[in-house]
Amino acid sequence: MGCGTCEKPKVNYRKGLWSPEEDQKLRDYILKHGHSCWSAVPVKAGLQRNGKSCRLRWINYLKPGLKRGIFSQEEEEIIMNLQAKWGNKWSRIAMHLPGRTDNEVKNYWNSYLKKKVIKAQGSDPHGSATQSLDSTNQSLVTHEKTINKFLSSEFLEPPESSTRDSGPSMVHRMEFGSFKGAIQQHFPKVFADWLSVDHVIDQRPGSFVGASTPWNSNNSNIDEVLRPGSSQVVPQSKSDLHSGYGDTGTYGELQAQSEPVSQTIGDEFFDLLSLGEISDSLDMNHDVLF
């Protein structure tokens, strides 16, 4: 795939965690120009990263529409079912989990679901992976703890004088994805460490912000595209948090709506399959975003 526009300077590429500045540069560049050639992106965006690294960062963390945080029960079931069916075809599996990336699915499997399945199979040698999907699984307790921790934390009711209290409460301003990301006890480390509260909390009401998608005012173009009359989805209860994202985030419902379902953009929730189609059409128009 030779790319005529690609330059190949022998640079000492930076490695390791991405800084907010790098994220910003990459995001700004791609939202503005797209990524016709990944190896050219870091050069043109002024980043000392290689193209692969940029691609990964964009796909896994910066791309609009990504869902972060706890996997719902249904998502777990999908992963386990499809893993049993297809093996470790993470990208393929991720296609059936709107807003999830292959990396995220893979990590989730390796750190949690695999053990769960093994454990279930161990206790029931004749049981299949899918039979292990009982709702009374031990490790969900961990997630529940996390949620409880968050629900009792200052996030919900920041002190009046808090510097983060410069607008509506966090809960009401965060979209479900970032909200769930937040309750997962950590903003992704990379942002938890680097972002000030102001980075996390967008000042604009109704903005789609959060640890994983720290939109800022520079993204007004895409923000506008993604959020026409954005309908906010705010978890109303613990069960909302745990079982999905309000009413919109479950595969079963997606299926029920006939697949692949095009999520309304305003809900900040995308079916990757649909995104692919969008992407294709954008590609054809040379307005690559994804």
Place this chain on the structure above:
DNA sequence: AACTCGAACAACCGCCTAACT
């Protein structure tokens, strides 16, 4: 309080495939 251990996750690495020269 200090230490250890395991979980979680971001990111890198290596391989494969497809497109280009």
Place this chain on the structure above:
DNA sequence: GAGTTAGGCGGTTGTTCGAGT
């Protein structure tokens, strides 16, 4: 057709953090 390169995918590693002792 062979060589080269970019993109994509899956495996693995490194780092951080919380829980337990």
